[in-house]
Amino acid sequence: MSDIPVFFLHGLAYAGLLFLVSAGLTLIFGMMNVLNFAHAAMYMLGAYLSYTIIMQLTGQFWMALILCPLILFVIGALIERFLLRRVHKYGHLGELLLTFGLAYIVTELVKWYWGNYPLAVNITGFLSGTITIFGFIYPIYRIFIFLCAVLVGGVMALILYKTRLGIILRASVNDSEMTNTLGVNVPLVLMGVFAFGTALSGFAGVIAGPLLSTFPGMAQEILIDAFVVIVVGGFGSLGGAIVASLLIGQLQSFGVLLIPKLSVALVYLLMAIVLVVKPSGLFGEEQ
């Protein structure tokens, strides 16, 4: 039990990654009422793109960290503009089928282009080093993941609560039609939100590569945990996503330590408890 601090740090790193994936998911759901099943596929695409950028083209991790989100931002904007917006009139089922189909297509394209096997992304330099923390030697990269999540979460909170754009975003969540009649180009805002959410999943994918390696099942793997995060935290709530990511990160980490066989079930158990006690999630608005 002496390595509890290490498991705690592992939990933080995973929580960071989970937050980066689920923040975009919950933002898109809160703003657009779309449960985006393609979100994790975009995360995987980000990871594979980063493999190509880092291992085959530039050798620069930083390059991937900047380029992948940009590429995915454009992809997200195009998907919203030319696909999602068109199926919107068919209601939730149309949107669900579309994102489901996209997830499928992206996954198959990735397998076709990069192959159906894991690819290792190696980082070099400072990030690949270790530091001594709580008397343990610990990889800097995992701490870096957590700090990235803190930074992204902080910037998002700042935008949401301290800028005019944030006021517009929160107003659109409440009542997008009213926002539209006050002169806000809501369709453009929604396109931006979807693009930003997709870019964020790509960013998470780049970060995940060196930690978990890239493999075709990585989307499925994170999708379940990310869904649990937004259910537990409350659909559409950024604060909820932060708290739930931290909870599930630790649960996953210590679950493996304490009851390895049941560690996966623990996550579902948490979700079940939250749903019974507060169906709208920890920070969700009651209907």
Added chain:
Amino acid sequence: MLEIRDIHSYYGKSHILHGVSLDLKEGELVCLLGRNGVGKSTTLKSIMGVVKPEQGSIRFHDRELVGLAPYEIARLGVGYVPEDRRIFRSLTVHENLLMGIKNGKKENIGEGGWTVERVYKLFPRLEERKNNKGSHLSGGEQQMLTVVRTLMGNPRVILVDEPTEGLAPLIVKDVLDMLATVRKSGVTVLMVEQNFKAAIKVADRYYIMSKGQIVFAGNTEELLAAEEIRKNYLEV
């Protein structure tokens, strides 16, 4: 300034507006009357582009509004205050007001334009509650807030849907006084109202609707004289 010609609007397959025509002149306060479900709200929504008329034309200062998105219509200078007070419930009172400012800019607000400072001076109760959530206001305060929120965009014409619905008589007077003040500041007002006894104190002209059509147009004297029409289309 606003010419509505023969518009037909639908919700899905149900045909709601059967050729509505009406006119607003600069600086008027016009009241649209009629019983429940005759299409008054749908008329305002059609002007605002929230419902798209499938036929007919709406011209506002020589611009065609049919086919434009609500935000484009708003930016041309049409303000809309919907029924049932759509306050942004998770925004503070102050943030609700800020939402009304178009593009967040204070540009071209001329003499007598609406600013946050002016609103607070006129409605000290809103300033006292500026950091409260909009949903914590009383019904009357919420109604004031929705109207001034739209005024923050300094529209040239404002469409107000049943501003006095569900308010206590004392507050009804406040709201109507406020709309009279708005008109005095040079903004043209088109107001939907169920209660013509309240409307008659402030309006210049009236339209009465029935089953998706305009059945009466006239000024206060004409409305008071048209007893038969009032009996058929207004009084329950």
